[in-house]
Amino acid sequence: MAYKTVVIILLVAVVATLLVGIPKSPxxxxxxxxxxxxxxxxxxxxxxxxxxxxxxxxxxxxxxxxxxxxxxxxxxxxxxxxVYLQSKPVQKLGQTFIVDRGMQAWFHNFHSAWELIHRLGVEDNFRRWEVHDVVYRKYEPERMYSHGIFPLNLAGMIFRSPNLNIMEILLWLRCAWDFINYNHDTNFKRWDSISFDEYMDMFDIHRGFYDIVLEPGMKASYQDKSTFSAAEMFLFSHMFYVSNPQADYRDIAKMNQxxxxxxxxxxxxxxxxxxxxxxxxxxxxxxxxxxxxxxxxxxxxxxxxxxxxxxxxxxxxxxxxxxxxxxxxxxxxxxxxxxxxxxxxxxxxxxLAPPFKILTVWFDKRLQGDYNPAIVQTPSFQPITIITQCHMINEDYAQWANKSGGSVLAFQMFAWEHGKIPDDKLWNFVAPTVREIFPEIFQRGFKVLAYHVDGADTYPSxxxxxxxxxxxxxxxxxxxxxxxxxxxxxxxxxxxxxxxxxxxxxxxxxxxxxxxxxxxxxxxxxxxxxxxxxxxxxx
Missing domain, CATH: 3.50.50.60 (FAD/NAD(P)-binding domain)
Structure with a gap:
């Protein structure tokens, strides 16, 4: 029986390789x-x-x-x-914090960036962000990670998912074909004239995989998803998912940038x-x-x-x-x-792309519930795109949190479309959405001790x-x-x-x-x- 199982797995791997191909080295x-x-x-x-x-x-x-x-x-x-890695000192609660302009992931395919990190000898300032947590309104939360050889690593992501199944992926094959056969030399000539939403409608492609896997990455690109170029979406997917089994591997800084x-x-x-x-x-x-x-x-x-x-x-x-x-x-x-x-x-x-905002909030308590990821993407919870529990990944904030018993959460909001809201009103504006994602903050009566608003309107479209x-x-x-x-x-x-x-x-x-x-x-x-x-x- 074990012998037959091994044979079946090998046959599936061979067929998948013939259909999907072989990843290429940098x-x-x-x-x-x-x-x-x-x-x-x-x-x-x-x-x-x-x-x-x-x-x-x-x-x-x-x-x-x-x-x-x-x-x-x-x-x-x-x-x-x-726009990416600017950090500035901010006076809060009687001490100085170095506040980043958002959390940045250093992906496996950032070859020039990693070469720079090695040249500077600062590798120890970064650590692997193993699991990609995402919450949705219409789906169960996902914990995504890529392990194993290609294409079994992608199959593993599908099998582990509480939302995806093979039948849904089969409905998505037309789109998968274009991702797998990405060609940078012809990509923009073929696809830049339409948005990715228009591409999905053009071929009547099932949207489940897009909603669950692709939209979180697209939302983190600072862009308005309704006009985001199909060519740019293929490029993003090639960089962060398809080009090799480690494409979604990413690191984050242990301290401020x-x-x-x-x-x-x-x-x-x-x-x-x-x-x-x-x-x-x-x-x-x-x-x-x-x-x-x-x-x-x-x-x-x-x-x-x-x-x-x-x-x-x-x-x-x-x-x-x-x-x-x-x-x-x-x-x-x-x-x-x-x-x-x-x-x-x-x-x-x-x-330019729509502006983005980052709200950093110091609370008097910490989250203790069962769902408590350090970083979580929230693609369907406008206006919030990413929530980072800074005290869980940043040594500076961790020191304050361990001393005070509090926490520091950063709410990143890309493609801001809500006009000019005064900084002192921003927490009240996003609080109802935060309540949907982390109701514990309101059930346990977290007190806001301080907050800081940053952002920019200089990112290209x-x-x-x-x-x-x-x-x-x-x-x-x-x-x-x-x-x-x-x-x-x-x-x-x-x-x-x-x-x-x-x-x-x-x-x-x-x-x-x-x-x-x-x-x-x-x-x-x-x-x-x-x-x-x-x-x-x-x-």
Whole structure:
């Protein structure tokens, strides 16, 4: 009997492999100039201005400083880290807490991000987030995790689910075919013109698997789900589910993001003599007669050989508009025309996603019920997207909680659609929804001791139809700006990348453009393979 069982399992695995395919390992984009030296020659001075102190700017700065460049990094805000990893000190309850701008997961396929963590030697500041908890209004709570070889790991997720069964998955096969046979080279041409909701309706696809597995990931993308590009959804699923058995493996920081990675990163940059200027905004760029960028208007006496715009989308638009305004009376019409082309035909076409808010609340009690996950996604409980019990994962909050007996919960709310609600009214607004998820908070009369509201409205939109306007890191050079590169989360990459991986990877791309132009060996770039595991890639 045992022999027959083994044979059946092997046959199922063989058939599944033939249908689903074989996962592909990450690939390395090797340097285009492998024979060039690793650093600038002795005595050669090259200066680089990097605008923006988020992940993209810090990534580019590290690569260039290690190669011997003199780097100046200008950040308009008072803290590094940008939209993803910014942390700021907040005074609450008589002490200082370093409050993050939300919880960030570091996925297995964030190859550039993990390479950075290893370079900085901060691996011990992170730990595995093993189980993915999700609660729904219409379904039983899920505890998802991926174990085993592909495709048995996916089968295991289905068999463990209290909501999914094989019959429902069979109704979803049309959609699964497109995920398994993902092709990054053709993905946006095929699917960017429609939203994923429209894709589901077009093929009359059963929505159970989407509601249970895909929607939580999509909600964590900061986007409005009704307009979210089908191409972007296929990309997200490739990155976080399908590309390999470890795709959904993720880690989280044990402490605030500043302590975990941003401060060590900044210390490393300073040790390489990077000049970091905080509270230093760049309003416009100054060009020479040939159209090359010399400096920014706020520092006219300085000059740079290269410039990387690693600012957010709206800031980059503003810099281009102001630069164009400065050139309105200049005789160099060609520079004005090139600036206008980049601005009007590309940047101006790209909108922002809806804003997001994060409400951090200090309570006098802790949850003690049977359902008590440290992190839980809540895709059907608008406006809340993720709830994090900070004292269960963050050492700073844990120390306060152990001393006080209280707890700290962070409520992340992406794609905010409820207008301007005053910060002091936000808890009252979300409390009825929190009551549905964690009724114990209200049954046991938790007292709110303090709270803090953060958020941003600078995240780029990934709604349908935008891919054709989204530039690459090297796009400025292709438009006639030889010493300018872009970096950031709003760019298009020629390989699969998303969330915090995109700014880090495009920062390296921008640095590599400079290295190539100066005959210094580029850095290799490890990326997720552009193809899904299926054997029937669309050409």
């Amino acid at each position: 690939r390395t984009i090797t340097p285009a100039n492998p024979d060039d030296p690793e650093r600038l020659p002795e005595g050669v001075v090259k200066k680089v201005l990097i605008v923006g102190g988020g992940l993209a700017g810090m990534s580019a700065a590290l690569d260039l400083a290690e190669r011997g460049y003199q780097v100046t990094l200008r950040e308009a805000d008072s803290a590094l880290g940008g 500043a302590t975990a990675i941003i401060n060590p990163w900044a210390d490393k940059l300073r040790s390489l003599d990077v000049k970091i200027e905080m509270g230093s905004s760049v309003d416009s760029l100054i060009f020479d007669k040939s159209g090359k960028i010399v400096t920014d208007s706020g520092h006219p006496k300085e000059s740079y050989d290269h410039v990387i715009l690693a600012a957010g989308l709206n800031s980059t638009k503003t810099i281009f508009r102001n630069s164009l305004q400065l050139l309105k009376d200049a005789k160099d019409r060609s520079t004005r025309d090139r600036l206008n082309k980049v601005l009007e035909k590309h940047l101006a076409k790209l909108p 990934y709604q349908k139809g935008l891919a054709k306007y989204r530039p690459t890191a090297t796009f400025p050079k292709e438009c006639g700006f030889p010493n300018l590169a872009f970096a950031g989360n709003w760019l298009h990459a020629k390989y699969p990348t998303a969330l915090i991986e995109r700014p880090i990877a495009t920062g390296r791309e921008a640095a590599n453009q400079i290295l190539l132009s100066d005959r210094v060996r580029q850095s290799p770039l490890i990326v997720t393979d552009s193809h899904g595991p299926g054997f029937f890639q669309y050409m």
